[in-house]
Amino acid sequence: MAQWVITAENHESEIHRFQTVKKFEGTREEAQAQLRAIAESGHVNGAPYSPKRRMVFQYGGEDAYYVRFYGKLSRTRIVLRLAELVYDTDWADKGELTQ
Numbered sequence: 001m002a003q004w005v006i007t008a009e010n011h012e013s014e015i016h017r018f019q020t021v022k023k024f025e026g027t028r029e030e031a032q033a034q035l036r037a038i039a040e041s042g043h044v045n046g047a048p049y050s051p052k053r054r055m056v057f058q059y060g061g062e063d064a065y066y067v068r069f070y071g072k073l074s075r076t077r078i079v080l081r082l083a084e085l086v087y088d089t090d091w092a093d094k095g096e097l098t099q
Contacts (some may be wrong), residue, residue: 001025001026001027002025002026002027002028002031002084002085003023003024003025003084003085004023004024004025004026004031004034004082004083004084004085005020005021005022005023005082005083005085006020006021006022006031006034006035006038006080006081006082006083007019007020007021007080007081007083008021008044008045008046008078008079008080008081009078009079009081010046010076010077010078011077011078011079017046019044019045019046021038021044021045021080022034022038028084031082031084032062032063032082035062035063035065035080035081035082036062036065038080039056039065039067039080040056042054042067042069044067044078044080046076046078047067047069047076047078048069048071048074048076051069051070051071051076052070052071052072053068053069053070054067054068054069054070055067055068055070062082063081063082064079064080064081064082065079065080066078066079067079067080
């Protein structure tokens with residue numbers, strides 16, 4: 001099984017925040033489904049707790065989403081991305097050349 005991470009980048013202020021939202025194993029289809037579920041739920045650090053409106057845009061493919069949150073007084077923008085582990089130094093230590 002492939003190893004995946006979902007990351008979030010908050011582009012709301014001059015300070016660019018980057019975080020790992022979730023780590024898991026599964027197929028590409030399972031990973032894409034989890035990414036979409038997180039984008040639609042809005043459960044990401046830095047997102048307003050109860051926004052008045054949330055808009056989810058899909059980039060080409062199904063590996064990234066741009067989410068706009070509209071609160072009472074502010075707007076937050078977050079990019080969610082899916083990444084597959086393709087190399088780990090532990091593999092070389094264990095004599096594994098591929099996943």
